[in-house]
Amino acid sequence: MQSAKCKVRSARVKAACVLQFALCILVCPSPEFAFAEDASPKLVGSASCATAACHGGLAGHKFVGSEFPIWSARDPHSRAYSVLRNDLSRQMAEQLKLPKPAHESAVCLNCHSPATSTDSKLSSISGRAPLAGVDCEQCHGPAERWLTEHVRTDWRNRSAEVKRQRGYHDLTDVLTRANVCADCHVGGPGRDVNHDLIAAGHPRLFFELSTFHANWPKHWPDEIDAKRHPIELGFAKRGILTGSAFEARLWAVGQVVTAQRSLELLSHRAELAKETPAKWPELTEWNCFACHHDLQSASWWQSKDGSKRPRVSFGWNAWPYAMLEPLARQKPSPMVQLPEAELAKLRRHFTSPLPLAEAIDREANAAAKSLRVLAERLNHADSTNDVLSPDGLAKLRLMLVKDEGPRLVSRDWDSATQLFLSLNALQHAIAAQGSLMETDQERDRQIQSVLDSMNETLNFPSGLRSPRDFSAQPIERLQADLKRLQKLLDGSPKN
Ligand code: HEC
Ligand code: HEC
Ligand code: HEC
Ligand code: HEC
Numbered sequence: 272m273q274s275a276k277c278k279v280r281s282a283r284v285k286a287a288c289v290l291q292f293a294l295c296i297l298v299c300p301s302p303e304f305a306f307a308e309d310a311s312p313k314l315v316g317s318a319s320c321a322t323a324a325c326h327g328g329l330a331g332h333k334f335v336g337s338e339f340p341i342w343s344a345r346d347p348h349s350r351a352y353s354v355l356r357n358d359l360s361r362q363m364a365e366q367l368k369l370p371k372p373a374h375e376s377a378v379c380l381n382c383h384s385p386a387t388s389t390d391s392k393l394s395s396i397s398g399r400a401p402l403a404g405v406d407c408e409q410c411h412g413p414a415e416r417w418l419t420e421h422v423r424t425d426w427r428n429r430s431a432e433v434k435r436q437r438g439y440h441d442l443t444d445v446l447t448r449a450n451v452c453a454d455c456h457v458g459g460p461g462r463d464v465n466h467d468l469i470a471a472g473h474p475r476l477f478f479e480l481s482t483f484h485a486n487w488p489k490h491w492p493d494e495i496d497a498k499r500h501p502i503e504l505g506f507a508k509r510g511i512l513t514g515s516a517f518e519a520r521l522w523a524v525g526q527v528v529t530a531q532r533s534l535e536l537l538s539h540r541a542e543l544a545k546e547t548p549a550k551w552p553e554l555t556e557w558n559c560f561a562c563h564h565d566l567q568s569a570s571w572w573q574s575k576d577g578s579k580r581p582r583v584s585f586g587w588n589a590w591p592y593a594m595l596e597p598l599a600r601q602k603p604s605p606m607v608q609l610p611e612a613e614l615a616k617l618r619r620h621f622t623s624p625l626p627l628a629e630a631i632d633r634e635a636n637a638a639a640k641s642l643r644v645l646a647e648r649l650n651h652a653d654s655t656n657d658v659l660s661p662d663g664l665a666k667l668r669l670m671l672v673k674d675e676g677p678r679l680v681s682r683d684w685d686s687a688t689q690l691f692l693s694l695n696a697l698q699h700a701i702a703a704q705g706s707l708m709e710t711d712q713e714r715d716r717q718i719q720s721v722l723d724s725m726n727e728t729l730n731f732p733s734g735l736r737s738p739r740d741f742s743a744q745p746i747e748r749l750q751a752d753l754k755r756l757q758k759l760l761d762g763s764p765k766n
Contacts, residue, residue: 312438313415314386314396317406320414325422326407338407338490345488348405352384359472366471381462382455385409390461410451412440443499445520446650449480449528456483457532457591460539466554475559477590479689480525481518481696502654502704504661516654518700519664522693523649526594531642533591534635537617541632551628557621558586558683587621589682593689597675599645601658601667610641661704668697672756680749684729687749691725694756698722714759721755728752 321327321339328340343349354360355374364373373379380388386401386408408414417437420426431441442448456478458464464476497515504514537556544551554562592614599609613634620626620634652659658667671694679686698718728745 312413314401314408314413315415315418316386316396316400317402317408318400319418320407321402341488341490342407346490347487348409349402351382351405352380352387352403355379355383363468363471363473367467377461378468382458382464392461405455409455410440410442412438414438444650445517445524446528446646449521449525449646450532452480452483453478453528453532457529458536459532463536463540464555465540469555475555477688478529479692479696480529481522481699482692484521484525485699497703500654502660504704514661514704516659516700516704518696518703519654519659520650520652522696522700523598523652523659524646526598526693527642527646527649530591530595531639531646534639534642538632538635538639541628541635544628545632552625556588558588558685560683561585585622585624587618589685590689593679593686594693595642597667597671598658601663601670608641609645610638613638613641661701664697664701664704668694668701669757669760671697672753672760676753676756677750680753681746684745687745688729691722691729694725695722717759718756721752721759725749725752 319325321343326336326338328337352374356372360373360379364371364376364379367378369376369378374384375389377388377390381390381393382405384401384403384405385393386396386406387403414421415438417426417434417439420429420437421439431444434441440447440451442451453459455462456476458476464473469475496517500515500517500520501513502516540550540553540556544553595609595614616634617631617638620631649659654660657663671690676690679690698715702715728748
């Protein structure tokens, strides 16, 4: 990792880096025992990454070598363990009747501090000190088999496949990155923010990769991500103009991976139900507002005739799946058949209060498999002439605003908010792709002001726990904002 950085820096910096490697090789602890090839690689304990000579801040640059101090001072992941000692966590542990406090319970530690959890699948440490919280190895991969190697200069020339075999997560790859985040932000076996946790006070997990990625204080320069996904836009006086498809790919891959991993979690929950029927049905799989009318402003659940008869009935949780259809319907498209039959069946199951776990397990599994293929294709989609190209994205945005938007906005808060987050992500993605070609700053400013207005209506500040406090009559306001957006986009040759 370090070596890749050295390549692009000045000679003086390079000398410092080389010195750093030398120190690293000397002082970074290496695993002492041989590993069995078939066992999964172990964590070495991220305290070893924080050594001053490695990532602990020897270098005076903004990022290189200073990953640990940035993580420790600014990244919420470094605080993920300490929040397990706060009042909310204490209250949750009490309500859930956990036999131990939250900061000692695997049910919490598996996401908040996996290396210190008692769950042996997540925390097998080869004898070194872990860092509390979501530490380096949670994202970069258990380092037992790559720690020694990654400080050598030839590490950067290793193929992605070799690195993967060593247990190293190649986070330069958007799909790998999305899946790493989903491990905790969507969940899976042993990591489940289910209705019991939410009812005890845990925030509901609303994951949208491009939004989380943008809000996350990073320990590497954003420009590196942009440069890894260049698109050529044409020639100008000063040479080839390039933009970046990184933001676009991040959004599209993130949407599909979130849906896929949610289906896998659903399948896992349905499987558990076979052994422990009391765990079924899992209420977070439904639209929350089907039961919790007070969570949503009146206009979403009152019937149109103004009577108190709820408009929202039982239905599937829309959050992870809201943007799938618009993405798949877009032409030219790198895919791609959505698993429509399975998704339709699943949607039907959730109109009943007690759906059959066995059928759900089967269909969720099948749908997840197709989505995995779709995520792969989007990850490698050609960014010059398909859905992720400047032209493709502009069309997709117009379609969202004109055709899909009005439907999504009046469906429920989850769908409306996903639409807003996607429009916001696309605005950034389009700016990153085309800003060198043609800028219309006044129009961009106006688009941003409409997006800000939608944000306010949806009341989506950071730290949101539940959409309980919506302002009144959001649907009408959102529809009006979509009309304003449509006017702005229609009026432009660039869409
Ligand atoms: C599936 C992974 C997962 C599990 C399991 C989990 N959490 Fe969390 N927790 C998260 C994530 C992710 C967030 C951040 C929420 C967000 O902003 O999306 C969070 C947020 C929190 C917060 C709010 C933190 C803040 O800064 O306000 C508390 C408190 C908390 N969790 C406590 C717990 C406790 C106690 C348990 C066990 C009973 C637990 N969590 C289990 C993933 C998890
Ligand atoms: C929540 C996930 C996450 C955590 C925790 C995390 N990283 Fe990272 N890190 C990333 C991502 C994503 C990138 C960008 C992709 C890349 O460049 O490899 C990155 C980039 C890096 C890079 C630059 C690699 C390069 O290609 O130039 C280094 C070095 C690094 N991280 C070290 C650390 C260290 C040391 C820690 C612990 C103190 C840590 N990271 C914790 C996700 C994480
Ligand atoms: C091992 C589990 C884990 C992984 C992997 C992980 N996170 Fe987190 N993340 C958490 C937990 C737990 C929190 C809550 C921390 C807190 O509030 O104290 C969190 C918080 C966050 C927050 C702050 C959320 C808020 O509401 O303020 C962002 C942003 C975030 N993560 C982004 C990411 C991204 C992007 C990735 C992938 C590159 C990622 N995370 C990977 C567990 C994880
Ligand atoms: C099938 C009906 C049903 C669905 C769907 C449902 N809940 Fe609940 N919820 C309940 C019931 C019943 C209780 C009270 C019993 C308990 O605490 O489990 C409750 C309790 C709660 C509580 C704590 C009590 C309160 O009102 O402060 C919260 C918070 C909550 N649910 C949030 C959610 C969220 C968020 C979702 C969607 C992800 C959801 N619920 C989906 C039925 C449901």
